[in-house]
Amino acid sequence: xxxxxxxxxxxxxxxxxxxxxxxxxxxxxxxxxxxxxxxxxxxxxxxxxxxxxxxxxxxxxxxxxxxxxxxxxxxxxxxxxxxxxxxxxxxxxxxxxxxxxxxxxxxxxxxxxxxxxxxxxxxxxxxxxxxxxxxxxxxxxxxxxxxxxxxxxxxxxxxxxxxxxxxxxxxxxxxxxxxxxxxxxxxxxxxxxxxxxxxxxxxxxxxxxxxxxxxxxxxxxxx
Amino acid sequence: xxxxxxxxxxxxxxxxxxxxxxxxxxxxxxxxxxxxxxxxxxxxxxxxxxxxxxxxxxxxxxxxxxxxxxxxxxxxxxxxxxxxxxxxxxxxxxxxxxxxxxxxxxxxxxxxxxxxxxxxxxxxxxxxxxxxxxxxxxxxxxxxxxxxxxxxxxxxxxxxxxxxxxxxxxxxxxxxxxxxxxxxxxxxxxxxxxxxxxxxxxxxxxxxxxxxxxxxxxxxxxxxxxxxxxxxxxxxxx
Numbered sequence: 227x228x229x230x231x232x233x234x235x236x237x238x239x240x241x242x243x244x245x246x247x248x249x250x251x252x253x254x255x256x257x258x259x260x261x262x263x264x265x266x267x268x269x270x271x272x273x274x275x276x277x278x279x280x281x282x283x284x285x286x287x288x289x290x291x292x293x294x295x296x297x298x299x300x301x302x303x304x305x306x307x308x309x310x311x312x313x314x315x316x317x318x319x320x321x322x323x324x325x326x327x328x329x330x331x332x333x334x335x336x337x338x339x340x341x342x343x344x345x346x347x348x349x350x351x352x353x354x355x356x357x358x359x360x361x362x363x364x365x366x367x368x369x370x371x372x373x374x375x376x377x378x379x380x381x382x383x384x385x386x387x388x389x390x391x392x393x394x395x396x397x398x399x400x401x402x403x404x405x406x407x408x409x410x411x412x413x414x415x416x417x418x419x420x421x422x423x424x425x426x427x428x429x430x431x432x433x434x435x436x437x438x439x440x441x442x443x444x445x446x447x448x449x
Numbered sequence: 450x451x452x453x454x455x456x457x458x459x460x461x462x463x464x465x466x467x468x469x470x471x472x473x474x475x476x477x478x479x480x481x482x483x484x485x486x487x488x489x490x491x492x493x494x495x496x497x498x499x500x501x502x503x504x505x506x507x508x509x510x511x512x513x514x515x516x517x518x519x520x521x522x523x524x525x526x527x528x529x530x531x532x533x534x535x536x537x538x539x540x541x542x543x544x545x546x547x548x549x550x551x552x553x554x555x556x557x558x559x560x561x562x563x564x565x566x567x568x569x570x571x572x573x574x575x576x577x578x579x580x581x582x583x584x585x586x587x588x589x590x591x592x593x594x595x596x597x598x599x600x601x602x603x604x605x606x607x608x609x610x611x612x613x614x615x616x617x618x619x620x621x622x623x624x625x626x627x628x629x630x631x632x633x634x635x636x637x638x639x640x641x642x643x644x645x646x647x648x649x650x651x652x653x654x655x656x657x658x659x660x661x662x663x664x665x666x667x668x669x670x671x672x673x674x675x676x677x678x679x680x681x682x683x684x685x686x687x
Contacts, residue, residue: 231479255530256537262482289502305475355458425456
Protein backbone atom coordinates (compact mmCIF):
# COMPACT_ATOMS: atom_id res chain seq x y z
CA UNK A 227 0.00 0.00 0.00
CA UNK A 228 2.78 2.38 0.88
CA UNK A 229 5.08 1.71 -2.02
CA UNK A 230 2.94 3.54 -4.63
CA UNK A 231 2.70 6.57 -2.33
CA UNK A 232 6.46 6.61 -1.77
CA UNK A 233 6.92 6.29 -5.49
CA UNK A 234 4.59 9.27 -6.01
CA UNK A 235 6.67 11.28 -3.56
CA UNK A 236 9.73 10.45 -5.61
CA UNK A 237 7.83 11.54 -8.72
CA UNK A 238 7.13 14.85 -6.99
CA UNK A 239 10.83 15.25 -6.23
CA UNK A 240 11.76 14.51 -9.84
CA UNK A 241 9.20 17.07 -11.05
CA UNK A 242 10.53 19.77 -8.74
CA UNK A 243 14.11 19.06 -9.81
CA UNK A 244 13.13 19.68 -13.45
CA UNK A 245 11.10 22.73 -12.35
CA UNK A 246 7.75 21.32 -13.41
CA UNK A 247 5.26 22.66 -10.84
CA UNK A 248 2.22 21.04 -12.49
CA UNK A 249 3.67 17.55 -12.24
CA UNK A 250 4.93 18.31 -8.73
CA UNK A 251 1.48 19.31 -7.57
CA UNK A 252 -0.16 16.29 -9.16
CA UNK A 253 2.28 13.80 -7.62
CA UNK A 254 2.17 15.53 -4.25
CA UNK A 255 -1.63 15.51 -4.24
CA UNK A 256 -1.80 11.88 -5.31
CA UNK A 257 0.63 10.81 -2.58
CA UNK A 258 -1.69 12.26 0.11
CA UNK A 259 1.42 13.36 1.99
CA UNK A 260 -0.05 16.75 2.86
CA UNK A 261 -3.11 15.01 4.30
CA UNK A 262 -0.79 12.90 6.43
CA UNK A 263 1.14 15.95 7.62
CA UNK A 264 -2.02 17.80 8.58
CA UNK A 265 -3.38 14.76 10.44
CA UNK A 266 -0.03 14.32 12.19
CA UNK A 267 0.17 17.96 13.25
CA UNK A 268 -3.42 17.90 14.46
CA UNK A 269 -2.57 14.88 16.57
CA UNK A 270 0.80 16.02 17.90
CA UNK A 271 0.01 19.66 18.47
CA UNK A 272 -3.67 19.22 19.23
CA UNK A 273 -5.39 22.42 20.22
CA UNK A 274 -2.30 24.48 19.55
CA UNK A 275 -3.98 26.49 16.89
CA UNK A 276 -6.98 26.72 14.66
CA UNK A 277 -7.24 24.17 11.85
CA UNK A 278 -6.42 26.62 9.06
CA UNK A 279 -2.94 27.03 10.51
CA UNK A 280 -2.14 23.35 10.00
CA UNK A 281 -3.14 23.81 6.38
CA UNK A 282 -1.07 26.95 6.07
CA UNK A 283 2.09 25.29 7.35
CA UNK A 284 1.54 22.28 5.06
CA UNK A 285 1.30 24.67 2.10
CA UNK A 286 4.48 26.42 3.25
CA UNK A 287 6.26 23.06 3.53
CA UNK A 288 5.20 22.05 0.01
CA UNK A 289 6.57 25.36 -1.26
CA UNK A 290 9.79 24.93 0.72
CA UNK A 291 10.45 21.48 -0.71
CA UNK A 292 9.83 22.68 -4.25
CA UNK A 293 12.14 25.67 -3.85
CA UNK A 294 14.90 23.56 -2.35
CA UNK A 295 14.79 21.00 -5.14
CA UNK A 296 14.26 23.45 -8.00
CA UNK A 297 17.13 25.48 -6.60
CA UNK A 298 19.51 22.56 -7.00
CA UNK A 299 19.29 21.23 -3.45
CA UNK A 300 18.65 17.63 -2.54
CA UNK A 301 16.70 15.89 0.18
CA UNK A 302 17.17 12.39 1.53
CA UNK A 303 13.54 11.88 2.50
CA UNK A 304 10.98 14.20 0.90
CA UNK A 305 8.32 13.09 3.40
CA UNK A 306 10.64 13.74 6.35
CA UNK A 307 11.64 17.10 4.93
CA UNK A 308 8.01 18.15 4.47
CA UNK A 309 7.12 17.10 8.01
CA UNK A 310 10.04 18.92 9.61
CA UNK A 311 9.52 22.04 7.53
CA UNK A 312 5.84 22.08 8.48
CA UNK A 313 6.50 21.49 12.16
CA UNK A 314 9.23 24.14 12.32
CA UNK A 315 6.94 26.61 10.65
CA UNK A 316 4.13 25.81 13.06
CA UNK A 317 6.41 26.37 16.06
CA UNK A 318 7.73 29.60 14.61
CA UNK A 319 4.20 30.76 14.06
CA UNK A 320 3.24 29.78 17.57
CA UNK A 321 6.17 31.75 18.94
CA UNK A 322 5.15 34.76 16.86
CA UNK A 323 1.64 34.56 18.22
CA UNK A 324 2.93 34.42 21.75
CA UNK A 325 4.47 37.78 20.98
CA UNK A 326 1.02 39.02 19.92
CA UNK A 327 1.87 39.22 16.27
CA UNK A 328 -0.83 38.76 13.67
CA UNK A 329 -0.88 35.58 11.64
CA UNK A 330 0.34 36.16 8.11
CA UNK A 331 0.82 33.15 5.87
CA UNK A 332 3.09 35.06 3.52
CA UNK A 333 5.55 35.47 6.37
CA UNK A 334 5.85 31.77 7.02
CA UNK A 335 9.43 30.83 6.37
CA UNK A 336 10.56 27.23 6.40
CA UNK A 337 14.21 28.08 6.69
CA UNK A 338 14.09 29.04 10.35
CA UNK A 339 14.79 25.98 12.36
CA UNK A 340 13.41 27.50 15.52
CA UNK A 341 10.73 29.98 16.45
CA UNK A 342 11.29 33.67 16.68
CA UNK A 343 12.18 36.52 14.35
CA UNK A 344 15.60 36.40 12.74
CA UNK A 345 16.87 39.66 14.08
CA UNK A 346 20.51 40.52 14.88
CA UNK A 347 19.72 40.18 18.59
CA UNK A 348 18.23 36.81 18.05
CA UNK A 349 21.25 35.79 16.00
CA UNK A 350 23.52 36.76 18.87
CA UNK A 351 21.29 34.94 21.30
CA UNK A 352 21.41 31.76 19.24
CA UNK A 353 25.19 32.05 18.87
CA UNK A 354 25.51 32.36 22.64
CA UNK A 355 23.28 29.33 23.20
CA UNK A 356 25.35 27.34 20.73
CA UNK A 357 28.55 28.37 22.47
CA UNK A 358 27.05 27.28 25.77
CA UNK A 359 25.99 23.92 24.34
CA UNK A 360 29.41 23.29 22.82
CA UNK A 361 31.11 24.18 26.08
CA UNK A 362 29.18 21.32 27.71
CA UNK A 363 30.23 18.72 25.15
CA UNK A 364 33.48 17.68 26.92
CA UNK A 365 31.38 16.76 29.96
CA UNK A 366 29.37 14.21 28.00
CA UNK A 367 32.00 11.53 28.47
CA UNK A 368 32.21 9.10 25.58
CA UNK A 369 34.04 10.54 22.59
CA UNK A 370 31.46 9.25 20.12
CA UNK A 371 28.66 11.03 21.95
CA UNK A 372 30.63 14.26 21.71
CA UNK A 373 31.26 13.61 18.03
CA UNK A 374 27.58 13.03 17.25
CA UNK A 375 26.33 15.99 19.30
CA UNK A 376 28.98 18.28 17.86
CA UNK A 377 27.90 17.34 14.32
CA UNK A 378 24.24 17.96 15.19
CA UNK A 379 25.04 21.46 16.48
CA UNK A 380 27.06 22.19 13.32
CA UNK A 381 24.04 21.24 11.21
CA UNK A 382 21.76 23.32 13.37
CA UNK A 383 24.06 26.28 12.95
CA UNK A 384 23.88 25.80 9.18
CA UNK A 385 20.05 25.88 9.39
CA UNK A 386 19.66 22.32 8.10
CA UNK A 387 16.10 21.01 8.22
CA UNK A 388 16.65 17.36 7.54
CA UNK A 389 19.17 15.25 9.41
CA UNK A 390 18.58 11.57 9.95
CA UNK A 391 20.67 8.92 11.63
CA UNK A 392 22.15 7.80 8.34
CA UNK A 393 23.36 11.33 7.54
CA UNK A 394 25.09 11.52 10.91
CA UNK A 395 26.47 8.02 10.46
CA UNK A 396 27.90 8.92 7.07
CA UNK A 397 29.55 12.02 8.49
CA UNK A 398 30.95 10.45 11.63
CA UNK A 399 31.87 6.97 10.40
CA UNK A 400 29.52 5.30 12.89
CA UNK A 401 26.64 3.00 12.12
CA UNK A 402 23.10 4.39 11.99
CA UNK A 403 22.14 2.15 14.90
CA UNK A 404 25.02 3.49 17.01
CA UNK A 405 24.05 7.04 16.11
CA UNK A 406 20.49 6.42 17.27
CA UNK A 407 21.73 5.22 20.65
CA UNK A 408 24.48 7.83 21.05
CA UNK A 409 22.15 10.65 20.07
CA UNK A 410 19.59 9.64 22.66
CA UNK A 411 22.20 9.41 25.38
CA UNK A 412 23.79 12.65 24.16
CA UNK A 413 20.62 14.67 24.62
CA UNK A 414 19.96 13.16 28.03
CA UNK A 415 23.53 13.83 29.19
CA UNK A 416 23.47 17.35 27.78
CA UNK A 417 20.32 18.18 29.71
CA UNK A 418 21.76 16.68 32.87
CA UNK A 419 25.01 18.62 32.51
CA UNK A 420 23.11 21.81 31.68
CA UNK A 421 21.12 21.48 34.90
CA UNK A 422 24.31 20.87 36.82
CA UNK A 423 25.65 24.05 35.28
CA UNK A 424 22.63 25.90 36.66
CA UNK A 425 20.54 26.10 33.50
CA UNK A 426 16.82 25.58 34.08
CA UNK A 427 15.31 23.24 31.50
CA UNK A 428 12.04 21.55 30.72
CA UNK A 429 11.99 17.87 29.84
CA UNK A 430 11.91 18.61 26.11
CA UNK A 431 11.24 15.87 23.63
CA UNK A 432 14.02 13.56 24.77
CA UNK A 433 11.23 11.34 26.05
CA UNK A 434 10.33 10.51 22.46
CA UNK A 435 13.90 9.45 21.78
CA UNK A 436 13.95 7.39 24.94
CA UNK A 437 10.72 5.69 23.87
CA UNK A 438 12.30 4.92 20.52
CA UNK A 439 15.21 3.37 22.39
CA UNK A 440 12.88 1.26 24.47
CA UNK A 441 11.25 -0.03 21.31
CA UNK A 442 14.63 -0.77 19.72
CA UNK A 443 16.95 -2.31 22.29
CA UNK A 444 20.61 -1.39 22.08
CA UNK A 445 22.80 -3.18 19.66
CA UNK A 446 26.55 -3.43 19.47
CA UNK A 447 28.31 -0.14 19.09
CA UNK A 448 30.80 0.13 16.26
CA UNK A 449 32.84 3.25 16.68
CA UNK B 450 22.78 39.72 27.94
CA UNK B 451 20.09 38.55 30.36
CA UNK B 452 20.99 35.09 31.74
CA UNK B 453 17.38 33.95 31.81
CA UNK B 454 16.93 34.86 28.16
CA UNK B 455 20.06 32.91 27.26
CA UNK B 456 18.83 29.89 29.20
CA UNK B 457 15.53 30.11 27.40
CA UNK B 458 17.35 30.23 24.09
CA UNK B 459 19.48 27.26 25.15
CA UNK B 460 16.29 25.30 25.79
CA UNK B 461 14.98 26.26 22.35
CA UNK B 462 18.27 25.20 20.83
CA UNK B 463 18.04 21.75 22.39
CA UNK B 464 14.45 21.34 21.25
CA UNK B 465 15.40 22.41 17.74
CA UNK B 466 18.33 19.95 17.75
CA UNK B 467 16.05 17.13 18.91
CA UNK B 468 13.44 17.91 16.28
CA UNK B 469 16.11 18.13 13.61
CA UNK B 470 17.39 14.65 14.34
CA UNK B 471 14.15 12.78 14.98
CA UNK B 472 13.50 10.14 12.34
CA UNK B 473 10.14 10.82 10.75
CA UNK B 474 7.97 7.76 10.17
CA UNK B 475 7.07 8.66 6.61
CA UNK B 476 5.29 5.39 5.95
CA UNK B 477 2.97 5.98 8.89
CA UNK B 478 2.41 9.55 7.74
CA UNK B 479 1.43 8.41 4.25
CA UNK B 480 -0.81 5.74 5.71
CA UNK B 481 -2.57 8.37 7.79
CA UNK B 482 -2.94 10.50 4.67
CA UNK B 483 -4.60 7.79 2.64
CA UNK B 484 -6.71 6.40 5.49
CA UNK B 485 -7.86 9.74 6.90
CA UNK B 486 -7.72 12.07 3.91
CA UNK B 487 -8.94 15.63 3.88
CA UNK B 488 -12.44 16.15 2.57
CA UNK B 489 -12.75 16.96 -1.11
CA UNK B 490 -13.44 20.66 -0.58
CA UNK B 491 -10.73 20.94 2.03
CA UNK B 492 -8.20 19.21 -0.22
CA UNK B 493 -9.18 21.36 -3.17
CA UNK B 494 -8.68 24.52 -1.16
CA UNK B 495 -5.34 23.26 0.11
CA UNK B 496 -4.10 22.52 -3.40
CA UNK B 497 -5.28 25.90 -4.65
CA UNK B 498 -3.21 27.48 -1.92
CA UNK B 499 -0.17 25.41 -2.91
CA UNK B 500 -0.51 26.58 -6.52
CA UNK B 501 -0.87 30.21 -5.44
CA UNK B 502 2.08 29.89 -3.11
CA UNK B 503 4.28 28.33 -5.80
CA UNK B 504 3.31 31.12 -8.16
CA UNK B 505 4.12 33.80 -5.62
CA UNK B 506 7.45 32.10 -4.98
CA UNK B 507 8.23 32.04 -8.69
CA UNK B 508 7.41 35.72 -8.93
CA UNK B 509 9.62 36.57 -5.96
CA UNK B 510 12.50 34.55 -7.41
CA UNK B 511 12.05 35.81 -10.95
CA UNK B 512 11.56 32.23 -12.13
CA UNK B 513 9.84 32.88 -15.47
CA UNK B 514 9.62 29.24 -16.45
CA UNK B 515 7.69 28.36 -13.33
CA UNK B 516 5.57 31.49 -13.60
CA UNK B 517 4.54 30.55 -17.13
CA UNK B 518 3.70 27.02 -16.03
CA UNK B 519 1.42 28.31 -13.28
CA UNK B 520 0.03 31.62 -14.46
CA UNK B 521 -3.76 31.59 -14.73
CA UNK B 522 -3.93 27.85 -14.20
CA UNK B 523 -4.98 27.58 -10.57
CA UNK B 524 -8.32 25.93 -11.40
CA UNK B 525 -6.87 23.76 -14.12
CA UNK B 526 -3.96 22.46 -12.03
CA UNK B 527 -6.10 21.98 -8.94
CA UNK B 528 -8.59 19.91 -10.94
CA UNK B 529 -5.74 17.85 -12.38
CA UNK B 530 -4.30 17.21 -8.92
CA UNK B 531 -7.74 16.36 -7.51
CA UNK B 532 -8.25 13.84 -10.31
CA UNK B 533 -4.92 12.22 -9.40
CA UNK B 534 -6.03 11.97 -5.76
CA UNK B 535 -9.26 10.30 -6.79
CA UNK B 536 -7.39 7.78 -8.94
CA UNK B 537 -5.06 6.86 -6.08
CA UNK B 538 -7.88 6.64 -3.57
CA UNK B 539 -9.84 4.38 -5.90
CA UNK B 540 -6.81 2.14 -6.27
CA UNK B 541 -6.23 2.10 -2.51
CA UNK B 542 -9.85 1.24 -1.82
CA UNK B 543 -9.80 -1.52 -4.43
CA UNK B 544 -6.96 -3.13 -2.49
CA UNK B 545 -3.77 -4.69 -3.79
CA UNK B 546 -3.72 -6.46 -7.16
CA UNK B 547 -3.14 -10.17 -6.76
CA UNK B 548 -1.44 -12.01 -9.58
CA UNK B 549 -3.52 -14.93 -10.60
CA UNK B 550 -0.85 -16.38 -12.84
CA UNK B 551 2.84 -16.10 -12.16
CA UNK B 552 5.86 -18.23 -12.83
CA UNK B 553 9.35 -18.22 -11.43
CA UNK B 554 12.20 -18.33 -13.89
CA UNK B 555 14.69 -21.12 -13.28
CA UNK B 556 17.87 -19.75 -11.72
CA UNK B 557 19.90 -21.62 -14.34
CA UNK B 558 19.03 -24.09 -17.08
CA UNK B 559 21.16 -25.34 -19.97
CA UNK B 560 23.57 -22.46 -19.48
CA UNK B 561 20.79 -19.87 -19.43
CA UNK B 562 20.88 -17.90 -16.18
CA UNK B 563 18.19 -15.70 -14.74
CA UNK B 564 19.40 -12.13 -15.39
CA UNK B 565 17.85 -8.70 -15.94
CA UNK B 566 17.11 -7.84 -19.57
CA UNK B 567 19.45 -5.11 -20.72
CA UNK B 568 18.58 -2.64 -22.11
CA UNK B 569 15.26 -2.51 -20.30
CA UNK B 570 12.25 -2.74 -22.60
CA UNK B 571 10.31 0.49 -22.90
CA UNK B 572 6.53 0.65 -22.83
CA UNK B 573 4.62 3.94 -23.03
CA UNK B 574 7.90 5.81 -22.50
CA UNK B 575 8.55 3.96 -19.25
CA UNK B 576 11.29 1.44 -18.70
CA UNK B 577 9.91 -1.92 -17.65
CA UNK B 578 12.34 -4.01 -15.60
CA UNK B 579 12.27 -7.56 -16.89
CA UNK B 580 14.11 -10.76 -16.20
CA UNK B 581 15.28 -13.12 -18.89
CA UNK B 582 15.95 -16.81 -18.38
CA UNK B 583 14.58 -20.28 -18.74
CA UNK B 584 11.07 -21.29 -17.75
CA UNK B 585 9.94 -24.65 -16.49
CA UNK B 586 7.93 -25.61 -19.57
CA UNK B 587 5.67 -28.09 -17.88
CA UNK B 588 4.64 -25.57 -15.26
CA UNK B 589 4.12 -22.87 -17.87
CA UNK B 590 1.99 -24.99 -20.18
CA UNK B 591 0.05 -26.58 -17.41
CA UNK B 592 -0.82 -23.14 -16.12
CA UNK B 593 -1.89 -21.97 -19.56
CA UNK B 594 -3.75 -24.99 -20.83
CA UNK B 595 -4.23 -27.27 -17.88
CA UNK B 596 -2.66 -30.68 -17.45
CA UNK B 597 -4.96 -32.57 -19.76
CA UNK B 598 -3.66 -31.41 -23.16
CA UNK B 599 -0.44 -32.66 -24.75
CA UNK B 600 2.06 -29.90 -25.34
CA UNK B 601 2.31 -30.10 -29.13
CA UNK B 602 0.37 -33.23 -29.88
CA UNK B 603 3.36 -35.07 -31.40
CA UNK B 604 2.41 -38.68 -31.39
CA UNK B 605 5.15 -41.26 -31.34
CA UNK B 606 2.76 -44.05 -32.20
CA UNK B 607 2.31 -43.11 -35.88
CA UNK B 608 4.32 -44.74 -38.69
CA UNK B 609 7.20 -42.66 -40.15
CA UNK B 610 5.32 -41.15 -43.13
CA UNK B 611 2.31 -40.32 -41.06
CA UNK B 612 4.54 -38.94 -38.38
CA UNK B 613 6.16 -36.57 -40.90
CA UNK B 614 2.76 -35.23 -41.99
CA UNK B 615 1.59 -35.13 -38.46
CA UNK B 616 4.77 -33.28 -37.55
CA UNK B 617 4.12 -30.53 -40.14
CA UNK B 618 0.63 -30.13 -38.78
CA UNK B 619 2.04 -30.04 -35.31
CA UNK B 620 4.43 -27.25 -36.25
CA UNK B 621 1.54 -25.04 -37.44
CA UNK B 622 -0.37 -25.88 -34.32
CA UNK B 623 2.73 -25.15 -32.30
CA UNK B 624 3.03 -21.73 -33.88
CA UNK B 625 -0.51 -20.83 -32.94
CA UNK B 626 -0.05 -22.24 -29.49
CA UNK B 627 3.19 -20.34 -29.03
CA UNK B 628 1.68 -17.11 -30.21
CA UNK B 629 -0.82 -17.47 -27.38
CA UNK B 630 1.88 -18.48 -24.93
CA UNK B 631 4.09 -15.58 -25.89
CA UNK B 632 1.29 -13.08 -25.48
CA UNK B 633 0.82 -14.34 -21.97
CA UNK B 634 4.56 -14.34 -21.38
CA UNK B 635 4.73 -10.69 -22.27
CA UNK B 636 1.87 -9.91 -19.94
CA UNK B 637 3.67 -11.72 -17.15
CA UNK B 638 6.52 -9.27 -17.71
CA UNK B 639 8.98 -11.77 -16.40
CA UNK B 640 10.53 -13.30 -19.45
CA UNK B 641 12.51 -11.79 -22.27
CA UNK B 642 11.74 -12.16 -25.94
CA UNK B 643 15.09 -13.85 -26.44
CA UNK B 644 14.33 -16.35 -23.73
CA UNK B 645 10.88 -17.07 -25.11
CA UNK B 646 12.31 -17.48 -28.57
CA UNK B 647 14.95 -19.90 -27.32
CA UNK B 648 12.35 -21.89 -25.48
CA UNK B 649 10.23 -21.98 -28.62
CA UNK B 650 13.08 -23.42 -30.65
CA UNK B 651 13.80 -26.06 -28.08
CA UNK B 652 10.13 -27.04 -27.95
CA UNK B 653 9.99 -27.37 -31.72
CA UNK B 654 13.12 -29.50 -31.67
CA UNK B 655 11.46 -31.69 -29.11
CA UNK B 656 8.73 -32.42 -31.67
CA UNK B 657 11.23 -33.64 -34.26
CA UNK B 658 10.61 -37.22 -35.43
CA UNK B 659 13.39 -39.69 -34.93
CA UNK B 660 14.45 -39.70 -38.61
CA UNK B 661 16.05 -36.78 -40.45
CA UNK B 662 13.58 -34.10 -41.48
CA UNK B 663 15.01 -31.60 -44.00
CA UNK B 664 12.10 -29.24 -43.56
CA UNK B 665 12.60 -28.94 -39.85
CA UNK B 666 15.11 -26.10 -39.84
CA UNK B 667 13.00 -23.96 -42.20
CA UNK B 668 9.86 -24.73 -40.27
CA UNK B 669 11.58 -23.93 -37.03
CA UNK B 670 12.81 -20.57 -38.32
CA UNK B 671 9.40 -19.75 -39.74
CA UNK B 672 7.78 -20.71 -36.47
CA UNK B 673 10.22 -18.57 -34.50
CA UNK B 674 9.61 -15.59 -36.76
CA UNK B 675 5.87 -16.06 -36.53
CA UNK B 676 5.89 -16.30 -32.79
CA UNK B 677 8.33 -13.43 -32.46
CA UNK B 678 6.18 -11.10 -34.55
CA UNK B 679 3.14 -12.22 -32.56
CA UNK B 680 4.94 -11.35 -29.39
CA UNK B 681 6.29 -8.02 -30.46
CA UNK B 682 3.30 -6.91 -32.51
CA UNK B 683 1.06 -5.54 -29.78
CA UNK B 684 3.88 -4.32 -27.57
CA UNK B 685 6.36 -2.50 -29.78
CA UNK B 686 5.58 -2.75 -33.50
CA UNK B 687 8.65 -3.47 -35.59
